[in-house]
Amino acid sequence: MKKVLKNFLWSLGITLLIILIALVGNELLTHKNNLITKEGFVLFSQYNNVSDSIPKVQNILEKFPQLKIYLENDLNKKVNDPDTIKKFGNIAGLYENNNIYISTLNNSTTLFHELGHAIDAYMGCYSALGYAAEDFRYTLSSNDDFKKLYEKYKNTSIFTEYGRNPSSDTRKCLSEGFAEMFANYISDRNKVDKEVATYFDNIVKMINELKPTEVVHSLK
Numbered sequence: 001m002k003k004v005l006k007n008f009l010w011s012l013g014i015t016l017l018i019i020l021i022a023l024v025g026n027e028l029l030t031h032k033n034n035l036i037t038k039e040g041f042v043l044f045s046q047y048n049n050v051s052d053s054i055p056k057v058q059n060i061l062e063k064f065p066q067l068k069i070y071l072e073n074d075l076n077k078k079v080n081d082p083d084t085i086k087k088f089g090n091i092a093g094l095y096e097n098n099n100i101y102i103s104t105l106n107n108s109t110t111l112f113h114e115l116g117h118a119i120d121a122y123m124g125c126y127s128a129l130g131y132a133a134e135d136f137r138y139t140l141s142s143n144d145d146f147k148k149l150y151e152k153y154k155n156t157s158i159f160t161e162y163g164r165n166p167s168s169d170t171r172k173c174l175s176e177g178f179a180e181m182f183a184n185y186i187s188d189r190n191k192v193d194k195e196v197a198t199y200f201d202n203i204v205k206m207i208n209e210l211k212p213t214e215v216v217h218s219l220k
């Protein structure tokens with residue numbers, strides 16, 4: 001009887017161990033599979049025919065090593081907030097806590113839009129509202145110069161309805177307009193007005209000149 005019990009406990013222990021290994025392994029694999037690596041990102045850029053944008057994007061990613069890009073098929077599930085889903089419909093991209101999530105690899109504009117939110121989170125709107133560290137040297141989407149630029153170009157084709165509609169913005173600054181303008185500029189600098197291109201050239205230059213200690217880490 002004692003031997004039977006001992007055997008039973010052994011099998012139970014081994015079964016639990018196998019389940020644990022499977023769970024941890026799956027978690028690691030999922031994590032690894034969803035994270036878009038630098039190499040994966042280069043392929044993605046070539047696939048979307050935006051290879052010219054790679055150097056700029058890579059420089060930005062190097063300045064913000066905490067920023068990770070993930071592929072998540074069901075972003076509505078991840079957002080898990082009925083009001084947000086009702087407002088935005090099918091969610092194609094999301095920036096949150098140093099992470100960018102995109103629902104498909106076929107849409108470079110979405111990724112560049114979320115990248116715009118990320119740099120705005122480190123150096124602009126979010127930090128001005130206290131979401132990031134208290135660093136007020138940079139004020140990207142909450143800057144008066146940007147507001148003027150936005151007003152001037154908001155009715156042009158570089159904005160979708162979403163970007164030009166202030167009610168899209170949940171952060172009390174022009175973060176959606178900033179993200180859309182940034183996405184257009186990164187996608188193809190020659191397709192935006194010269195004034196817009198120059199404005200964002202300066203932002204890219206400012207980011208390139210950041211020293212590692214100057215990078216603001218987003219807390220939320």
Ligand SMILES: [Zn+2]
Nearest residue numbers: 113117176179
């Ligand atoms: Zn957005």
